[in-house]
Amino acid sequence: xxxxxxxxxxxxxxxxxxxxxxxxxxxxxxxxxxxxxxxxxxxxxxxxxxxxxxxxxxxxxxxxxxxxxxxxxxxxxxxxxxxxxxxxxxxxxxxxxxxxxxxxxxxxxxxxxxxxxxxxxxxxxxxxxxxxxxxxxxxxxxxxxxxxxxxxxxxxxxx
Ligand SMILES: CC(C)(COP(=O)(O)OP(=O)(O)OC[C@H]1O[C@@H](n2cnc3c(N)ncnc32)[C@H](O)[C@@H]1OP(=O)(O)O)[C@@H](O)C(=O)NCCC(=O)NCCS
Numbered sequence: 001x002x003x004x005x006x007x008x009x010x011x012x013x014x015x016x017x018x019x020x021x022x023x024x025x026x027x028x029x030x031x032x033x034x035x036x037x038x039x040x041x042x043x044x045x046x047x048x049x050x051x052x053x054x055x056x057x058x059x060x061x062x063x064x065x066x067x068x069x070x071x072x073x074x075x076x077x078x079x080x081x082x083x084x085x086x087x088x089x090x091x092x093x094x095x096x097x098x099x100x101x102x103x104x105x106x107x108x109x110x111x112x113x114x115x116x117x118x119x120x121x122x123x124x125x126x127x128x129x130x131x132x133x134x135x136x137x138x139x140x141x142x143x144x145x146x147x148x149x150x151x152x153x154x155x156x157x158x159x
Pocket of ligand 1 (some may be wrong): 026027074075076077079082083084085086087088089109110111113115116117118120122123128
């Protein structure tokens with residue numbers, strides 16, 4: 001991570017318009033609608049954001065499914081703040097949070113053409129486990145990538 005000062009925190013409802021603008025900036029017409037982001041926001045801790053000078057410049061959304069599966073729903077970084085380690089840091093923070101909730105595995109879907117994201121996930125230890133043809137609108141396939149949670153959930157015994 002560069003020396004520029006970034007902060008990390010959970011998002012809350014007032015962040016929704018900025019999260020949606022970021023989505024549009026990163027995904028264009030395929031951005032999640034504000035209504036979907038608002039539904040996710042109701043789940044505690046579903047969004048973690050990176051801030052710079054008080055502005056939200058990146059976010060990750062991650063939720064626990066079926067008690068054991070940590071699902072990375074979306075991650076995006078403002079183009080002006082890319083390649084500074086923000087996505088990597090947000091992914092690690094999201095994994096830590098999901099592990100505390102009981103995740104045994106983390107999973108995500110990514111476009112087969114999204115080299116930047118695939119490299120990011122691979123560098124964090126995610127491996128391709130499934131190919132989903134025509135997963136995205138427009139027909140592009142997705143690759144499902146997954147990684148085991150290695151965080152120990154056993155608290156040390158009290159003295
Ligand atoms: C993919 C994305 C989240 C990466 O964010 P970022 O903050 O720039 O990523 P980081 O700086 O944490 O990069 C970590 C590693 O990921 C890989 N990586 C990130 N961007 C890359 C790029 N454009 N090309 C190749 N590798 C890349 C590199 O291995 C990088 O490590 P390095 O900088 O030491 O080489 C960002 O490009 C983005 O928001 N893209 C649009 C939205 C998107 O595609 N989200 C994923 C949907 S599944």
